[in-house]
Amino acid sequence: QVQLVESGGGLVQAGGSLKLSCATSGRTFAIQSSGWYRQAPGKQRELVARISRSGSTAYADFVKGRFTISRDSAKNTVYLQMNSLNSEDTAVYYCNARTIVDYWGQGTQVTVSS
Numbered sequence: 001q002v003q004l005v006e007s008g009g010g011l012v013q014a015g016g017s018l019k020l021s022c023a024t025s026g027r028t029f030a031i032q033s034s035g036w037y038r039q040a041p042g043k044q045r046e047l048v049a050r051i052s053r054s055g056s057t058a059y060a061d062f063v064k065g066r067f068t069i070s071r072d073s074a075k076n077t078v079y080l081q082m083n084s085l086n087s088e089d090t091a092v093y094y095c096n097a098r099t100i101v102d103y104w105g106q107g108t109q110v111t112v113s114s
Helices: none
Strands: 002-007 010-013 018-026 033-039 046-052 057-059 067-072 077-082 091-098 102-104 108-113
Touching: 002 091, 002 102, 018 033, 018 091, 018 108, 033 067, 033 077, 046 067, 046 077, 057 067
Parallel strands: 010 108
Antiparallel strands: 002 018, 018 077, 033 046, 033 091, 046 057, 067 077, 091 102, 091 108
8 A cells, every 4th residue: 555645735826836745655665656647627637747766757748847746765755846837727636656556645736826
């Protein structure tokens, strides 16, 4: 089992920044990759960014150049730095950890006001 706890969401004005954190615990040695997803009201959950065990990253086109995923292996924590936020970034953001199964956090709300 892997447990994930997200934090760092909140209300921010358009053009502002937020940094999300995802603290993992449990069988963290089994994690092959981690990622951030988001789900806006009435929409399906979508990939935002992923980072592999080796450190390679991948981003959705709509966040390239604005968001950065990173991790601190010593702290078993994955981060998502979000810059130049706009109203379309408003969503619940979920952390994901992938072993042979997917684990999810409870989500953290990000609201961008225009």
